[in-house]
Amino acid sequence: MKVSAYPAFTVTAFLSRLVYRNQVWSGVFGELVATFAFIAVWTAAFSGSRNVDGVTLPDMVTYVLIAGPLLNWNTTRYIREVGDSIRNGDVTVFLLKPLHYPALLFFNQLGNNAFEQLTITLPVAVIVALTVGLLPPASPAHGLLFLAFWAVSWCMLFLIATLTGLLAFWLLTAFSLEWFLRGIMALASGAVVPLWFMPGALAALLGHLPFAWVSYYPSAVYLGKLDAPTSGVYLLIGLSWLAALAALAGWLWSRARHRLVVQGG
Template sequence: MKGGAYPAFALTAFQSRLAYRNQVWASAFGELVVSYAFIAIWSAAFAGRVVADGATLPQMITYVMVAGLLYWNTDRLINDVGDAVRTGDITIFLLKPLNYPASLLATHFGHYVFDQLVVTLPVFVIIGLTVGLLPPASMFHALVFIPYWALSWLMLFTLAALCGLLAFWLLTVFALEWFLKGIMALASGAIVPLWFMPGWLAGILGYLPFAWVSYYPSAIYLGKLDPSSAFLHFGIGAAWLAALLSFLLWLWSQARQRLTVQGG
């Protein structure tokens, strides 16, 4: 297994996006419209109130933008796996000294970096200049936010890759895209923070892996967790990630066996 090949996957993915400039402009404009729409919704929800459930309107606007920074479109990843299974291109990876999940991680990290630099960052700056965004609650929360951000990306990648690998058994990924989107819309806290949810529901969702994609990193940024809680929840999220990565590798081994048996 040649580890030096994986950075090449990331670089190739990044460079391939440069060829589609019109798509980049359209994505940035769409992201900007969606951001202003969420800001308008939360502004109307506060309706002149200064504080709601311990959060202010500036905090909610910042929360929406940080959550948007963390949550990335997983359709490309799921469709890549689905197309590889449908066309049979997945067999190529059985002939190479490469780990397929690792190559997926490298490739979509390249896509993610491109989207962050070319689409998300400009939108973030425009919203900051026109509406205003809060800085991290403290230096501690700013520093802790960085590993939470990495954990968030790896968690969402693993969840999307697991959905994609199910194409080996379902032979389609269309329903899987909507399945993951539906779960993430409710359970990740990307749209509505857990502190606005009923206590029993927030208690359940707060210990599922989806919450580490958007809610906990955004809550850290805003200072909603003290240092002890921040370290505790990071440890729980890391344990979830380790378990899901192990399951992903096991599922890939089962998919390889299924592919080998069907292909003779």
């Protein structure tokens, strides 16, 4: 199948989500509750302090929105769909078609994520901005760099989730895998606690793992916690991680295809 045909899967995935409108309202409500809960926690933590280690409460309010719903999208639906297709054998349908399954997953998830960003994350951001307030990018340069980091963040989380989902070929279930990834992401990506508040040794370790490029580094760049040259270096490192994870995903899929044939034969 030609590459130009894959965007049709993005459009289809986006339009299919329009059918389940009640999920949008529940998604907005759930995201609002989670976001304001984190804001309340950080407001209490900053009580009586204007800043902690150079970080202010407005910084943390903005960080909560960026590192949470904007960047760290919920992988539960995606991983479970991959796991279910493997468990019930639907994945074999894709092997009979002239397409690349990981590429199909990429463009399909792109449509799902675009829908959630427009219908859930955007309304939540507007409500938070009007009620609590959000900071703009530290500078125009940081704003542009953030857009690049946003793209890296999405691709990084997609590849991590895809690698997790493909393991279902061996475990025949994705439920436990999804819970495992959620726990890892909560700690290692900086979505719950920024790396700048973690012990030095732990922050240094997590700062070199690919998870940090999902939430922490994009948020830090947006807030100006990293200067432009340093941000550029970390962007290159993130791209290197993307290349390594993409190669690993390709290798794992090639092994998974052979394993599927053995199971069916």
